[in-house]
Amino acid sequence: MAEVSVAADDEAALPPGVPGTDLLSLHESIAGVLATQGDWRRAYHHLKSAFDLARAGSLRDTLTSSYNRRYLDQWLHGPAVEHRGPPGIAIALVDLDLFKKVNDTFGHLVGDRVLREVADLLQQGLPPEAFCARYGGEEFALVIPDVDAARAVRIADTARIRVARHPWRRIRQGLSVTISVGLAHESRAEPDHAAEPERQLRRADALLYMAKRAGRNKVAYRDKESSRTIPRSMNSADATDA
Template identity: 70%
Template sequence: MAEVGVAAEDELTAGAPAPDLLSLHETIAGMFAKQGDWRRAYEHLRSALDIARAGSLRDTLTSSYNRRYLDQRLPGLPAARGLAVALIDLDRFKHVNDTYGHLLGDRVLCRVADLLQEELPPDGFCARYGGEEFALVLPGVDAPRAVRIVEAARTRVARHPWSELQPGLRVTISAGLAHASAGPVSAQRQLLRADNLLYAAKRAGRNKVAYHDRETTHVITHSE
């Protein structure tokens, strides 16, 4: 029986597919428990728990973080060194689903998530906020840099060769960017400000980034 347990553990370390790691750890833990090797059984159960916990914070479709992770992480981030939150929405995504089908729509969501996660600062992260909405959280950046990061993400999406997925397909995003740099700012207020700015970007014609300084709301204009 011991040989079976070692063989299974070797299979794990040899690189089993990631989706099977949870069940594999649980199986190996059961094998070691039957042998009375409680220490090694416990180690594999802890690994299974870590995998399950990490999986609960990831969006199952896009593999980006999910709303639960955002709700847990955002309130603990300090604004003293700058904290930017951008809410991003895919423009006319219902038209994509209605025209090309939900399977291609899912592929679009995955590709957009990948593009949004490029070139983020070290502590920054992307989370799927819900449906076709994503949140970019950028700790430790000043307002001008936050604008550059979000505008670069918008540009990557707009210039991506979407026709390679489906001829005629075009995908753009709109973004509302809220920035805080001093004093306590609640996560809920930060998200609400970003959401209001997102609608300003939509009203301005979509495929735009809206942000607010001390005096007024700005919408980045461009030609794509």
């Protein structure tokens, strides 16, 4: 069998920009050739690289390339939550408004494109330590650590506005997309305040339904006095109280 040329420092001379799945296969192929040549050290290196790529791929949503529910669950129950900074952590559940109507009117291929673009729009403007994950179906989660409540609300509402103002008509005439957001923030100001990610997710989910009931295309959150939505409800001079 012909020998393959591999860099002496254990890094294969791989072409730039190779998609992850192709890169995975390439590492596996090179590992197989090196193993037949008895070069077990470099074969192991490429097998490990293939494993790392496969693991990274298992934490990504195949449609939107955002993180998936598995990654979200691992992060929320991992050490990062226990050691988050004093300002606290915000979790926002985001749902595309009337998404079934998008699929029924324009077809599932357009619906898939909408999901991909919404995921990209949600990721824009997030702090470096924050991330977007597809929670399921047309629902996403934004996790924003080390942030106070006021900034978390601004980030969530900026995302809502970004989606509403996106030029959706360039995809299909008549297409418009908005999102509703339920934002739950937990502070670490009290030293004995334990992280309870499941409880925080349930709060975000309840607030998401509040945003839906208030007319959609809104962010619902809870301040010190009550639950509120932004922008203002049509039947309220200030905010919608739960």
